[in-house]
Amino acid sequence: MTLGNWLALFVALVTAAEVVRALRHRALRRDQWGRRFFRLRTTSWGLGILMFLVIVALVAPLIAPFDPNRQLDIVHLTNQPPSWTFLLGTDPLSRDVWSRVVYGARVSLGIGALGALVAVALGTLVGAIAGYYRRWIDAALMRGVDVGLALPRIFILLMAVALWDGLPFAALVIAIGLTSWFGTSRLVRAEVLSLRQRDFVVAARALGAGSSRVILRHVLPNAAAPIIVAAALGVGNVLLLEAALSFLGIGVPPPDASWGNMIADGAPGLYTAPWSTFFPGLAISLVVMSLNAVADGVRDAMNPREDTT
Helix, strand or coil: CCHHHHHHHHHHHHHHHHHHHHHHHHHHHHCHHHHHHCCCHHHHHHHHHHHHHHHHHHCHHHHCCCCCCCCCCCCCCCCCCCCCCCCCCECCCCCEHHHHHHHHHHHHHHHHHHHHHHHHHHHHHHHHHHHHHCHHHHHHHHHHHHHHHHCCHHHHHHHHHHHHCCCCHHHHHHHHHHCCCHHHHHHHHHHHHHHCCCHHHHHHHHCCCCHHHHHHHHHHHHHHHHHHHHHHHHHHHHHHHHHHHHHCCCCCCCCCCCHHHHHHHHHHHCCCCCHHHHHHHHHHHHHHHHHHHHHHHHHHHCCCCCCCC
């Protein structure tokens, strides 16, 4: 790595730490929501790690010293251990692992965020309609959800890959999102069933508000807490699913870097060059644990009964 790469990495780390510090300082001073959110120290750490990885992904060309797909020297630089030149070593194809981890963050985090967005949006829509209208609409939608939960997602995605002979990035995001919303729909339905009988919803209907207005303006805003928590946890679930698909060779197509296919590339040399699989696996673990910590903070922040003393 060059001096410029080290400087960019240091700036990214300081920026992430400073942003989290500023948010925590402002939240603790000004509002009860923020005090509940940052009540657990793990929330600050999780938010900081996520912020750092997002910044690294955004400024990848400044931090990565090599092209992530470039084979530097297939004869002499294969499976090189970590050093000052190759911060995380090289893989079996003599590619720089650090550069691939940095650029892989773009792909893995992008698929995780977009896939979770599709899943949460669809699950919220189905759950809200089922919980608000009930009767045969609820029964029909929930039986469809039961079928979706009973089918293994990997099996469905394998069928999609077999039918289309590989999935591009956008199609992969949509396919993962369309197979990940069933649990969210059940969660939202339960919240809507509880909220639809509240006085403010009954009053809105009595004043002549239409069903769509009641759902969008009165019901869903009050069901925001579990939806946001489900979204945060969903990113981690989608990220793990993408890693599993890429490890099986049906996710992000090589040579493009994702954390999943990096683990697959380094698996044959796990005992001789463990760094090729350890560091992308560590990145996945950090993201999932950080998302769980942030989800815990959101749950505490949006729970009015949470003790803030």
